[in-house]
Amino acid sequence: MKLAALLGFGALFLPAVAQEPAAEESEVEKHLRLAREGRPVVRPQAARRLLEKPEEAIPLLYEACGQDGSGLADLGKDLILVLGEFGDLRLRALLWNALSDRNFPWRPSAAKSLAGAPEFREAPRFDSMLNDPIALVRGAALLGQRNLERRESLDYVLGMREDQDDRVRQQAAALAADWGQDCSLYWILEDLGREDRFFALQTGKLARFEALKLLKDRLESAEQYSTRKPHDDPANQAALAAMRKEIETQCTKEPQLPDIARAAEPRKGDVLGLELRSCRRGEIFLRWNLDDTLAVGTGNPAVVPLPEGTTAKLLAEAQQRIEQLEGQFWGEPGCDLEQFHFQPDPDARPRAFRVNKGQAAVPNLRPEALGHLARSLAETLPNERSKDPRLHMLRSRVLDALSILGGKLPVSAGAPR
């Protein structure tokens, strides 16, 4: 039987009805089980069903979390996402504790859960969240500010329109616009012109999609724009002109956007990439280009010149290291991943090699060849203080994230075998 061949995480994709129910399981117990172990698409639905019967669900959730909250992480992100909505003081306290633990694996989910139904007394804690190193937590902090109507944070929100993460920039601009800063809509409008990619990931397309959703909620003329057509399509250009005209009725002078918020030309010649995404340490996107530059971030990245020949040398090493690998994926689903991108031929599709960390730490998760490659890549990174948060102490941050993700790197890159 093929299902018998599933790996350890195979249960994720078993049909909801195929889970082994406990004897005489109540409906709420069933929903709790499915919210943790059902198919990915069933989990959020089952979690929300628990909200319909809080008297029965809350004691079960207490039990699952344990007295000290040590069981909270095992609930998984979908259950954690709804815990805050129960309005239960103990559950909220557990979420705040989790959020203060930098090693809690579902920090963004805990933050979003709290922000969905914030309490006024928690306002200072939501202020602190605005500075979190993780973009998704900063995004949740903005949601908390919105739900609390905390307009005294407006200046800070305006500053977050220059966040290094485009999702945060868009949310900050939308919130500022909703609080009367109509010129902020230009920040979102700019993202409609994005066509950037990070190897196979169409970061520009995703940004356009999210930007249009926000604009449709705020501008009638946004309905005429379609992300299914190119930005320079005549119909889209007409829609764009209409949107500008609509914004101009509220904002008389179009602001000069900072570089980080501007749509940039798609880059050519990026041959190596390193993508680090961690619920514990945040996200870092790095690309090495044949012209010996390093691009840091997505969208309009920060570009750093590298010594001549750096990329060619790294590329040659990467080719040798990759030949030593068996497979392209190591680990299990979770909140942390490191992904190595490899595209020596710009006309060919990029290849990815991924190390994924689940809830628990796994020693020696990263294959040795990737560890050496990661060390070589990291050694080319600048490590100075910088006003640009993307570049500030970059090498140290990358090494820290790599050690959290796939484990410590070898001391030196060494020569490829």
Added chain:
Amino acid sequence: MKFLLPSFLVSLVLWTVSAQAPAPDSSALVQDEAMEVTMEDLRDFKYRRGKQPPRRIRALDGMRVRISGFMALGTPEGVEEFSLMSDSCGCDGNTKPHHFVLVQLTDDTTRFTPDEIIVTGVLSVGEEEEDGFVTSLYRLQAESIE
């Protein structure tokens, strides 16, 4: 006949096609006829359980489509279906029914790859439920995967 992909493409290609699939020479023609659809097209509406998706989405029901995306993180080895997602990292928050395509394999089983893939096949649109929960909105019977 089973269409075995050239060995030099093995790293990019995961599975072979079903028993009814065309011969290699004709597959290019068949693929040309498939309609290009993106994951963003499929996600671009406010989903509500029991409410019909927009007409442009319903019109895709029964169409041969070609769609690129990523295998869902956590796709097990050796099963006959997987979820195709718009990102490779599972960063899309919780999974909503219109955020993925359930790709069904006819004559083969999964082997996970983190690379972008392109799937061609017949798309069906409509909520499927199991045990009171919506388990998919989009299903695609895969003919080829590149």
